[in-house]
Amino acid sequence: NAGVTQTPKFRILKIGQSMTLQCAQDMNHNYMYWYRQDPGMGLKLIYYSVGAGITDKGEVPNGYNVSRSTTEDFPLRLELAAPSQTSVYFCASTLTAYNQPQHFGDGTRLSIL
Amino acid sequence: GQQVMQIPQYQHVQEGEDFTTYCNSSTTLSNIQWYKQRPGGHPVFLIQLVKSGEVKKQKRLTFQFGEAKKNSSLHITATQTTDVGTYFCAGGGSGGSNYKLTFGKGTLLTVNP
Structure with a gap:
């Protein structure tokens, strides 16, 4: 059982480039989340989705976009990479809304130079 | 919006000593969850507390949820x-x-052996 799979694990981008961080889960979870983690700052919610076709902004959505065409996949798009987006990105999922633990992927370590 | 404050930010102990971390919310919570992240890893769910005043134990770990559901340890x-x-x-x-x-x-x- 793979759980939550994120690709790539590492990436270096130049300022202004675009890329998509992939996230897939095989647990048939309805709810999916994208977080960024900066040193000493905990996890901040970027976007979340409560089901296929439904997405909404979290705490820090600027500079990012998401889509949820299937239950399994929840890609995160960076259109014009900026140094402030250097971070570790985690995707997470949970089966239902209420009081459920979140299952995290291994993360994508992204540097923008 | 909702804010969750956690202290201390760092704690270094000698092996065998006890350790406590505290969490305080600006608003009443529906539940509180605790996660552990090893260096270079991803957050892993430890436990969830839902009821006011709830106490749960996992071997050497004890989790508490405050009566007002705004703090935890x-x-x-x-x-x-x-x-x-x-x-x-x-x-x-x-x-x-x-x-x-x-x-x-x-x-x-961090734990000093």
């Missing part, structure tokens, strides 16, 4: 080197935002 008895990592609390919002977690900044625990 994690206590580790007789720390071991395997306890090293960052411990995060995450508060679940009430009402319509119960599917979103607000994470504290975490407490980094």
Whole structure:
């Protein structure tokens, strides 16, 4: 059982480039989340989705976009990479809304130079 | 919006000493979850507390949820080197935002053997 799979694990981008961080889960979870983690700052919610076709902004959505065409996949798009987006990105999922633990992927370590 | 404060930010102990981290929310929580993140790893769910005044134990770990459901603590008895990592609390919002977690900044625990 793979759980939550994120690709790539590492990436270096130049300022202004675009890329998509992939996230897939095989647990048939309805709810999916994208977080960024900066040193000493905990996890901040970027976007979340409560089901296929439904997405909404979290705490820090600027500079990012998401889509949820299937239950399994929840890609995160960076259109014009900026140094402030250097971070570790985690995707997470949970089966239902209420009081459920979140299952995290291994993360994508992204540097923008 | 909801804020979750966690203290201390860092804690260094000698193996065998006890450790406690505290979490306080600006609003009443529907539940609180605790996660552990090993260095270079991803957050892993430890436990969830839902009821006012709830206390749960996992071997050497004791978790408490305050009577007002606005604060929580994690206590580790007789720390071991395997306890090293960052411990995060995450508060679940009430009402319509119960599917979103607000994470504290975490407490980094290091253990000297």
